[in-house]
Amino acid sequence: MAHNSADESVKEKAKKDLNRGAWTAEEDRKLAEAINTHGSKQWTIIAKKAGLKRCTKSCRLRWMNYLRPNIKRGNISDQEEDLIIRLHKLLGNRWSLIAARLPGRTDNEIKNYWNSHLSKKKFKQGTVIEGISIKEMGSKCDHETVEEENTQSSSSGGEDTTKSSFDVDDFFDFSNEKPSTLEWVTKFIEFSDA
DNA sequence: AACAACCTCAACCGCATCAGA
DNA sequence: GTCTGATGCGGTTGAGGTTGT
Incomplete structure (x- = not known):
């Protein structure tokens, strides 16, 4: 230097x-x-x-x-929690992307909520991720859990993912994302289709 | 009541990316 | 094409609060 x-x-x-x-x-x-x-x-x-x-x-x-105006603070609802879990499964530790799908929530809040509530919950329940550490989770989610999600949704006819009442079209509307994000999403879709 | 252990969340840090010169 | 400053993101830290012993 x-x-x-x-x-x-x-x-x-x-x-x-x-x-x-x-x-x-x-x-x-x-x-x-x-x-x-x-x-x-x-x-x-x-x-x-x-x-x-x-x-x-x-x-x-x-x-x-x-x-910032319109910020919701605390009291994350069951519906929001469910959405966070699903989005995290899909996107991994991309907190800003997850936050973008939750109006009034910040990336920091979701990150904190995940680290303090959901990561532990998932381990307790043992329903989603088995045999990997919290640290590994972020990077593994990007591909491995996506694959898992893919398998699950195809076996159940893909209906379960819309159980909570969020708008699927809006959820997959990435029209406002940066080119790099779009590229990633495109790759993900290609991967899902494969 | 006192202390330790644990939890939560606001804030900081370092790095990556973007945009303009 | 390169450089540089600005911006955004995710990981981490630490203060303050809560719970357990």
Whole structure:
């Protein structure tokens, strides 16, 4: 590494100048004000103009996970839980994709909920995944459990996957996804069809 | 009542990807 | 085509709360 130490110390100093840890109500108010003025896209501008000693990432995260309108907090319903389980089986640890199918829920919330509730539940019940660790689950789900899902749905006529009342068409509507996601979904569909 | 163990969740970190120059 | 800064994502951490002994 040819990093010069002056550069590093500038970065270190900048880091030290930033607030860290829990957000205060006052910080929330300032951030909301700045987003109101500048929109919720230009985070470098927002971070500067808000007058907060917070980095862009921190501002964005706070907005996405807490301040954003229409956020549901806590009380994940049975229906939502069921959907999370199904989506996780299908998508693996792609929390943002899963969150996109659950209005008002954030990727962080779903990730936390999965790690604290569902992963254990699944192990207790032993119904979905057997013989692999939680850490392995994320990567394995991408292909192996998809295959399992495929087998299960074909044997049961594929009806069970729609047991909960979510809109299947909407669920598989990836029209708003990024090209890289679409590519992945296309691959998944090809894999399912094979 | 006191302490330890466990749980939850907000926030941070590092990396990957994207977009513009 | 390359570089650089911005953005987004998933994994991890740690503070605070809860439960068990």
